[in-house]
Amino acid sequence: MRRLLLILALLLLPVLAQTRYRVHAPAVAWPPGPGQEVVTRCVACHGPELIQGQRLSSAQWDKVLTKMQGWGAVLSQHEKARLVEYLGRHYGSEVPDAPPVRVRLEALP
Numbered sequence: 531m532r533r534l535l536l537i538l539a540l541l542l543l544p545v546l547a548q549t550r551y552r553v554h555a556p557a558v559a560w561p562p563g564p565g566q567e568v569v570t571r572c573v574a575c576h577g578p579e580l581i582q583g584q585r586l587s588s589a590q591w592d593k594v595l596t597k598m599q600g601w602g603a604v605l606s607q608h609e610k611a612r613l614v615e616y617l618g619r620h621y622g623s624e625v626p627d628a629p630p631v632r633v634r635l636e637a638l639p
């Protein structure tokens with residue numbers, strides 16, 4: 531059964547690859563609380579899913595933020611500390627995974 535699904539998926543791949551889609555995903559709001567005012571600036575270069583799908587320890591979040599600063603994100607020391615706390619609270623390694631979201635694909639002409 532698994533193999534059949536795999537073959538089907540491989541057969542469908544060229545068909546899907548030739549069609550362009552627009553993705554309609556529900557917007558996920560940022561949880562309110564201290565640090566929310568900083569995290570809203572994190573979506574200048576990429577969507578919030580990239581952040582909200584992660585489950586990292588505070589030390590890992592700190593490293594991600596240092597990497598983002600290297601790529602151009604502007605954060606003061608104070609804002610960075612607030613953000614590490616915010617991200618650790620809402621997207622920390624102890625936080626359960628978010629339930630999957632339903633995404634609608636609209637084929638483009």
Ligand code: HEC
Pocket residue numbers: 569571572573574575576580581584594595597598601602603604605
């Ligand atoms: C401080 C707010 C902020 C947070 C939190 C944040 N980003 Fe990123 N971020 C990137 C790029 C580029 C990538 C990697 C490319 C991709 O996967 O789209 C990335 C990827 C990520 C990832 C994926 C995992 C990883 O480590 O690569 C996370 C998590 C992330 N960013 C978090 C450019 C930015 C820019 C642009 C100046 C800003 C601002 C920015 N990022 C602001 C932020």
